[in-house]
Protein backbone atom coordinates (compact mmCIF):
# COMPACT_ATOMS: atom_id res chain seq x y z
CA UNK A 1 0.00 0.00 0.00
CA UNK A 2 1.38 3.37 -0.95
CA UNK A 3 0.91 7.02 -0.20
CA UNK A 4 -1.62 8.59 0.27
CA UNK A 5 -3.26 5.58 2.02
CA UNK A 6 -0.09 4.81 3.99
CA UNK A 7 1.20 7.76 5.97
CA UNK A 8 3.95 6.86 8.40
CA UNK A 9 3.70 10.29 9.98
CA UNK A 10 0.32 9.36 11.59
CA UNK A 11 2.10 7.54 14.42
CA UNK A 12 4.32 10.56 15.08
CA UNK A 13 1.51 13.04 15.65
CA UNK A 14 1.86 13.60 19.37
CA UNK A 15 3.96 12.51 22.35
CA UNK A 16 1.44 9.96 23.59
CA UNK A 17 1.27 8.00 20.36
CA UNK A 18 5.03 8.27 19.94
CA UNK A 19 5.47 6.80 23.42
CA UNK A 20 2.91 4.07 22.68
CA UNK A 21 4.82 2.79 19.66
CA UNK A 22 8.37 3.47 20.77
CA UNK A 23 10.60 0.43 20.33
CA UNK A 24 13.42 1.17 22.76
CA UNK A 25 13.71 2.49 26.26
CA UNK A 26 16.18 2.19 29.08
CA UNK A 27 16.13 2.90 32.79
CA UNK A 28 18.69 3.76 35.44
CA UNK A 29 18.77 0.07 36.36
CA UNK A 30 20.58 -0.59 33.05
CA UNK A 31 23.38 1.84 33.90
CA UNK A 32 26.69 1.37 35.72
CA UNK A 33 28.62 4.39 37.08
CA UNK A 34 32.46 4.27 36.93
CA UNK A 35 34.48 5.69 39.85
CA UNK A 36 38.18 6.51 40.22
CA UNK A 37 39.41 5.81 43.74
CA UNK A 38 42.47 7.40 45.41
CA UNK A 39 44.17 7.00 48.78
CA UNK A 40 43.74 9.44 51.65
CA UNK A 41 40.80 11.12 53.26
CA UNK A 42 38.42 13.86 52.25
CA UNK A 43 39.93 14.02 48.76
CA UNK A 44 38.03 14.96 45.63
CA UNK A 45 40.28 15.71 42.64
CA UNK A 46 38.92 17.04 39.39
CA UNK A 47 39.97 15.39 36.13
CA UNK A 48 40.73 18.09 33.56
CA UNK A 49 39.69 16.14 30.48
CA UNK A 50 36.48 14.80 32.05
CA UNK A 51 34.43 17.73 33.42
CA UNK A 52 32.13 16.60 36.22
CA UNK A 53 34.16 13.45 37.01
CA UNK A 54 36.44 13.28 40.07
CA UNK A 55 38.85 10.96 41.80
CA UNK A 56 37.51 10.26 45.30
CA UNK A 57 39.13 9.01 48.48
CA UNK A 58 37.19 6.10 49.96
CA UNK A 59 35.26 8.17 52.55
CA UNK A 60 33.94 10.57 49.88
CA UNK A 61 33.37 7.70 47.46
CA UNK A 62 30.97 6.13 49.94
CA UNK A 63 29.11 9.46 50.31
CA UNK A 64 28.84 9.91 46.55
CA UNK A 65 27.66 6.36 45.87
CA UNK A 66 25.13 6.71 48.68
CA UNK A 67 23.74 9.92 47.22
CA UNK A 68 23.28 8.52 43.73
CA UNK A 69 22.09 5.07 44.72
CA UNK A 70 19.23 6.89 46.46
CA UNK A 71 18.46 8.41 43.05
CA UNK A 72 18.50 4.99 41.36
CA UNK A 73 22.11 4.35 40.28
CA UNK A 74 22.59 0.97 41.95
CA UNK A 75 25.67 -0.39 40.19
CA UNK A 76 29.22 0.96 40.17
CA UNK A 77 32.55 -0.09 38.69
CA UNK A 78 35.76 0.88 40.50
CA UNK A 79 39.22 1.82 39.20
CA UNK A 80 42.18 2.30 41.56
CA UNK A 81 44.49 5.26 40.94
CA UNK A 82 47.80 6.41 42.35
CA UNK A 83 48.98 3.25 44.06
CA UNK A 84 52.68 2.46 44.05
CA UNK A 85 53.69 1.10 40.64
CA UNK A 86 56.29 -1.60 39.95
CA UNK A 87 57.25 -4.10 37.25
CA UNK A 88 54.99 -6.83 38.62
CA UNK A 89 51.98 -4.67 39.56
CA UNK A 90 52.21 -5.74 43.23
CA UNK A 91 49.45 -3.37 44.34
CA UNK A 92 47.00 -4.89 41.83
CA UNK A 93 46.63 -8.00 43.97
CA UNK A 94 47.55 -6.73 47.45
CA UNK A 95 44.93 -7.74 50.00
CA UNK A 96 45.23 -4.29 51.62
CA UNK A 97 45.05 -2.52 48.24
CA UNK A 98 42.95 0.51 47.47
CA UNK A 99 40.26 -1.42 45.63
CA UNK A 100 39.76 -4.17 48.26
CA UNK A 101 39.51 -1.41 50.91
CA UNK A 102 37.05 0.59 48.81
CA UNK A 103 34.92 -2.49 48.17
CA UNK A 104 34.77 -3.36 51.87
CA UNK A 105 33.85 0.21 52.82
CA UNK A 106 31.12 0.38 50.17
CA UNK A 107 29.60 -3.00 50.97
CA UNK A 108 29.59 -2.25 54.70
CA UNK A 109 27.88 1.10 54.25
CA UNK A 110 25.65 0.25 51.29
CA UNK A 111 25.09 -3.50 51.03
CA UNK A 112 22.40 -3.09 48.35
CA UNK A 113 24.77 -1.34 45.91
CA UNK A 114 26.22 -3.73 43.30
CA UNK A 115 29.99 -3.30 43.31
CA UNK A 116 31.95 -4.32 40.22
CA UNK A 117 35.74 -4.09 40.05
CA UNK A 118 37.85 -3.59 36.95
CA UNK A 119 40.57 -6.24 36.91
CA UNK A 120 43.68 -5.09 35.06
CA UNK A 121 47.35 -4.41 35.75
CA UNK A 122 47.80 -1.13 33.85
CA UNK A 123 47.07 1.16 36.81
CA UNK A 124 49.74 -0.68 38.80
CA UNK A 125 52.62 -1.42 36.39
CA UNK A 126 55.53 1.02 36.14
CA UNK A 127 55.39 0.79 32.32
CA UNK A 128 51.59 1.23 32.11
CA UNK A 129 50.88 -1.93 30.12
CA UNK A 130 48.00 -4.25 31.00
CA UNK A 131 50.33 -7.22 31.38
CA UNK A 132 53.80 -8.21 32.56
CA UNK A 133 56.58 -7.19 30.20
CA UNK A 134 59.26 -9.84 29.62
CA UNK A 135 61.89 -9.32 26.89
CA UNK A 136 59.91 -6.36 25.56
CA UNK A 137 56.80 -8.54 25.07
CA UNK A 138 53.60 -8.75 27.09
CA UNK A 139 53.73 -12.20 28.69
CA UNK A 140 50.20 -13.57 28.45
CA UNK A 141 50.39 -16.62 30.70
CA UNK A 142 52.24 -15.01 33.61
CA UNK A 143 49.85 -12.06 33.44
CA UNK A 144 46.72 -14.14 33.85
CA UNK A 145 48.04 -15.60 37.12
CA UNK A 146 48.29 -12.08 38.51
CA UNK A 147 44.84 -11.20 37.17
CA UNK A 148 43.47 -14.25 38.99
CA UNK A 149 45.11 -13.04 42.20
CA UNK A 150 43.71 -9.55 41.67
CA UNK A 151 40.17 -10.82 41.08
CA UNK A 152 40.42 -12.95 44.21
CA UNK A 153 41.58 -9.99 46.32
CA UNK A 154 38.55 -8.00 45.12
CA UNK A 155 36.06 -10.79 45.69
CA UNK A 156 37.45 -11.69 49.13
CA UNK A 157 36.84 -8.04 50.04
CA UNK A 158 33.21 -8.38 48.96
CA UNK A 159 33.00 -7.44 45.27
CA UNK A 160 29.75 -8.58 43.63
CA UNK A 161 31.27 -9.06 40.17
CA UNK A 162 34.70 -8.79 38.53
CA UNK A 163 35.39 -7.29 35.11
CA UNK A 164 38.72 -8.25 33.50
CA UNK A 165 39.73 -5.53 31.01
CA UNK A 166 43.24 -6.59 30.04
CA UNK A 167 42.51 -8.63 26.84
CA UNK A 168 44.94 -11.45 27.65
CA UNK A 169 43.94 -14.84 26.22
CA UNK A 170 42.53 -17.32 28.70
CA UNK A 171 42.04 -14.90 31.57
CA UNK A 172 38.32 -15.53 31.97
CA UNK A 173 38.87 -19.28 32.40
CA UNK A 174 41.77 -18.68 34.79
CA UNK A 175 39.78 -16.24 36.92
CA UNK A 176 36.72 -18.54 36.90
CA UNK A 177 38.79 -21.42 38.19
CA UNK A 178 40.50 -19.26 40.82
CA UNK A 179 37.12 -18.05 42.10
CA UNK A 180 35.57 -21.52 42.05
CA UNK A 181 38.46 -23.01 44.00
CA UNK A 182 37.65 -20.58 46.83
CA UNK A 183 33.93 -21.40 46.56
CA UNK A 184 33.04 -18.07 44.95
CA UNK A 185 31.01 -20.02 42.41
CA UNK A 186 28.18 -17.47 42.48
CA UNK A 187 30.31 -14.43 41.63
CA UNK A 188 29.76 -13.55 37.95
CA UNK A 189 32.41 -12.39 35.49
CA UNK A 190 31.71 -9.42 33.23
CA UNK A 191 34.31 -9.84 30.52
CA UNK A 192 35.62 -6.97 28.43
CA UNK A 193 35.43 -9.42 25.53
CA UNK A 194 35.59 -7.14 22.49
CA UNK A 195 37.80 -4.34 23.71
CA UNK A 196 39.29 -2.36 20.87
CA UNK A 197 42.61 -0.50 20.76
CA UNK A 198 40.81 2.82 20.71
CA UNK A 199 41.72 6.49 20.68
CA UNK A 200 38.64 7.18 22.75
CA UNK A 201 40.37 6.04 25.99
CA UNK A 202 42.56 9.17 26.13
CA UNK A 203 40.79 10.98 28.99
CA UNK A 204 40.59 7.75 31.05
CA UNK A 205 44.35 7.33 30.83
CA UNK A 206 44.75 10.83 32.30
CA UNK A 207 42.23 10.02 35.00
CA UNK A 208 43.74 6.66 35.93
CA UNK A 209 47.36 7.55 35.13
CA UNK A 210 47.78 4.38 33.07
CA UNK A 211 49.02 5.43 29.62
CA UNK A 212 51.69 2.97 28.39
CA UNK A 213 55.20 4.44 28.76
CA UNK A 214 56.35 2.76 25.52
CA UNK A 215 54.53 1.33 22.52
CA UNK A 216 50.77 0.93 22.53
CA UNK A 217 48.13 -1.65 23.36
CA UNK A 218 47.63 -3.07 19.87
CA UNK A 219 49.31 -6.41 20.64
CA UNK A 220 46.44 -7.26 23.01
CA UNK A 221 43.45 -4.96 22.34
CA UNK A 222 41.49 -5.52 19.12
CA UNK A 223 42.04 -3.92 15.74
CA UNK A 224 39.15 -1.56 15.02
CA UNK A 225 38.93 -2.81 11.45
CA UNK A 226 37.53 -6.15 12.66
CA UNK A 227 34.13 -7.37 13.80
CA UNK A 228 34.03 -11.14 13.10
CA UNK A 229 37.00 -11.30 15.47
CA UNK A 230 34.79 -9.77 18.17
CA UNK A 231 32.47 -12.75 17.82
CA UNK A 232 35.40 -15.13 18.25
CA UNK A 233 36.50 -13.25 21.39
CA UNK A 234 32.96 -13.42 22.75
CA UNK A 235 32.49 -17.13 22.09
CA UNK A 236 35.85 -17.96 23.63
CA UNK A 237 35.04 -15.93 26.76
CA UNK A 238 31.65 -17.63 27.03
CA UNK A 239 33.25 -21.06 26.76
CA UNK A 240 35.62 -20.04 29.54
CA UNK A 241 32.72 -19.02 31.79
CA UNK A 242 31.95 -15.33 31.19
CA UNK A 243 28.44 -14.40 32.40
CA UNK A 244 28.14 -11.04 30.64
CA UNK A 245 30.16 -9.93 27.62
CA UNK A 246 31.23 -6.39 26.88
CA UNK A 247 31.86 -4.33 23.77
CA UNK A 248 34.07 -1.28 24.24
CA UNK A 249 33.92 1.54 23.17
CA UNK A 250 30.23 1.89 22.30
CA UNK A 251 29.48 4.61 19.78
CA UNK A 252 31.84 3.72 16.94
CA UNK A 253 31.03 0.05 17.59
CA UNK A 254 27.22 -0.11 17.50
CA UNK A 255 27.46 -2.67 14.68
CA UNK A 256 29.61 -4.87 16.91
CA UNK A 257 27.12 -4.56 19.79
CA UNK A 258 24.34 -5.56 17.39
CA UNK A 259 26.20 -8.63 16.12
CA UNK A 260 27.32 -9.73 19.58
CA UNK A 261 23.77 -9.48 20.93
CA UNK A 262 22.27 -11.28 17.94
CA UNK A 263 24.77 -14.14 17.92
CA UNK A 264 25.63 -14.65 21.59
CA UNK A 265 22.10 -14.53 23.06
CA UNK A 266 23.80 -13.47 26.30
CA UNK A 267 23.54 -10.29 28.35
CA UNK A 268 25.66 -7.66 26.62
CA UNK A 269 27.26 -4.65 28.26
CA UNK A 270 28.61 -1.65 26.33
CA UNK A 271 31.15 0.83 27.69
CA UNK A 272 30.33 4.40 26.73
CA UNK A 273 33.98 5.37 27.26
CA UNK A 274 35.76 8.47 28.50
CA UNK A 275 36.41 10.02 25.06
CA UNK A 276 32.74 9.66 24.15
CA UNK A 277 31.78 11.41 27.40
CA UNK A 278 34.35 14.18 26.99
CA UNK A 279 33.24 14.94 23.41
CA UNK A 280 29.69 15.55 24.61
CA UNK A 281 30.94 17.66 27.53
CA UNK A 282 33.21 19.78 25.35
CA UNK A 283 30.54 20.42 22.74
CA UNK A 284 27.86 21.22 25.30
CA UNK A 285 30.16 23.56 27.22
CA UNK A 286 30.44 25.48 23.96
CA UNK A 287 26.65 25.34 23.52
CA UNK A 288 27.18 23.36 20.32
CA UNK A 289 25.06 20.47 21.63
CA UNK A 290 22.22 20.17 24.15
CA UNK A 291 23.92 17.88 26.69
CA UNK A 292 20.79 16.41 28.24
CA UNK A 293 19.05 15.53 24.99
CA UNK A 294 22.25 14.29 23.38
CA UNK A 295 23.01 12.05 26.34
CA UNK A 296 19.57 10.45 26.25
CA UNK A 297 19.89 9.94 22.48
CA UNK A 298 23.32 8.33 22.84
CA UNK A 299 22.28 5.96 25.62
CA UNK A 300 19.08 5.02 23.78
CA UNK A 301 21.05 4.25 20.63
CA UNK A 302 23.45 1.98 22.52
CA UNK A 303 20.43 0.17 23.99
CA UNK A 304 18.74 -0.01 20.58
CA UNK A 305 21.87 -1.61 19.11
CA UNK A 306 21.49 -4.45 21.61
CA UNK A 307 23.23 -3.54 24.87
CA UNK A 308 21.42 -4.61 28.02
CA UNK A 309 23.80 -2.74 30.30
CA UNK A 310 25.75 0.47 29.73
CA UNK A 311 28.74 1.71 31.69
CA UNK A 312 28.55 5.49 31.40
CA UNK A 313 30.11 8.51 33.12
CA UNK A 314 26.76 10.23 32.58
CA UNK A 315 24.86 7.83 34.89
CA UNK A 316 24.88 10.04 38.01
CA UNK A 317 24.16 13.24 36.15
CA UNK A 318 21.29 11.64 34.29
CA UNK A 319 19.82 10.49 37.62
CA UNK A 320 20.02 14.11 38.82
CA UNK A 321 18.32 15.41 35.67
CA UNK A 322 15.53 12.87 36.06
CA UNK A 323 15.11 13.85 39.72
CA UNK A 324 14.88 17.58 38.97
CA UNK A 325 12.43 16.89 36.15
CA UNK A 326 14.55 18.29 33.33
CA UNK A 327 14.82 14.89 31.62
CA UNK A 328 12.47 11.95 31.34
CA UNK A 329 13.43 8.57 29.94
Ligand code: PBG
Pocket residue numbers: 118120122130165166200201202203204205217272273274275
Ligand atom coordinates in the same frame (compact mmCIF):
# COMPACT_ATOMS: atom_id res chain seq x y z
C1 PBG B 1 42.15 -0.57 31.82
C2 PBG B 1 40.98 0.15 31.27
C3 PBG B 1 40.93 1.20 30.33
C4 PBG B 1 39.60 1.61 30.24
C5 PBG B 1 38.88 0.79 31.09
N1 PBG B 1 39.74 -0.12 31.70
C6 PBG B 1 42.03 1.90 29.63
C7 PBG B 1 42.77 1.24 28.54
O1 PBG B 1 42.55 0.08 28.19
O2 PBG B 1 43.67 1.89 28.05
C8 PBG B 1 39.08 2.74 29.39
C9 PBG B 1 37.79 3.33 29.87
C10 PBG B 1 37.43 4.65 29.29
O3 PBG B 1 38.09 5.19 28.36
O4 PBG B 1 36.46 5.22 29.78
N2 PBG B 1 42.72 -1.51 31.01
